[in-house]
Amino acid sequence: MAGVNKVILVGNLGVDPEVTTIESGIKKASFRIATTEAFKTRSGERAEHTEWHNITVWRGLADVAEKYLRKGSKIYLEGRIRTREYTDRDGNKRYFTDIQGDTFQMLDRLNNNDSDKGYPQSQPQSAPAKQPENPPVKEETPEDDLPF
Numbered sequence: 001m002a003g004v005n006k007v008i009l010v011g012n013l014g015v016d017p018e019v020t021t022i023e024s025g026i027k028k029a030s031f032r033i034a035t036t037e038a039f040k041t042r043s044g045e046r047a048e049h050t051e052w053h054n055i056t057v058w059r060g061l062a063d064v065a066e067k068y069l070r071k072g073s074k075i076y077l078e079g080r081i082r083t084r085e086y087t088d089r090d091g092n093k094r095y096f097t098d099i100q101g102d103t104f105q106m107l108d109r110l111n112n113n114d115s116d117k118g119y120p121q122s123q124p125q126s127a128p129a130k131q132p133e134n135p136p137v138k139e140e141t142p143e144d145d146l147p148f
Contacts, residue, residue: 005080007099009053010107011035013073017065029062030098031055031069033077054098055079061101068106077104 011033019029036050055077057065069075079101088094 007077007079007081009033009035009077009079009099011053011075011077013069013071013075014052016071017062017069019062019066026059027062027066029057029065029069031065033075054096055101056082056098057101057104061104065104074107075104076107077101079103 014032014034017029017031019027021027033053033055034050035053036048038046038048041047077099079099081097082100083095083097086094086096
């Protein structure tokens with residue numbers, strides 16, 4: 001059975017995407033996403049931990065990232081973990097781990113102040129949910145049947 005390498009992140013961009021075109025003419029966008037977890041310490045105090053993730057997207061996703069994503073943008077991203085090996089200037093082997101984004105979705109609501117950034121002026125509207133022909137009937141529970 002094959003392994004699974006899938007990452008799902010929801011977070012905010014720490015910088016504007018850096019977009020480059022590699023020698024073969026393929027566009028690449030790189031950026032960082034911060035994800036923050038809230039938790040309670042042993043003493044009961046609330047604390048947070050922020051993790052920074054290096055993201056790379058290619059081709060059409062790089063075009064979308066370049067046009068619409070900015071520092072602070074909140075996105076939902078799905079991708080795969082990739083680790084690359086390289087040799088630094090001193091001849092030492094180094095490793096770099098990033099997430100190769102397969103798809104992302106912008107989660108921000110855009111306001112009119114963003115119109116100069118090339119953002120779309122309106123978000124697509126979803127169709128209203130169809131009501132069932134026979135809506136469910138809510139049963140009333142007598143108060144003396146409640147467990148508390």
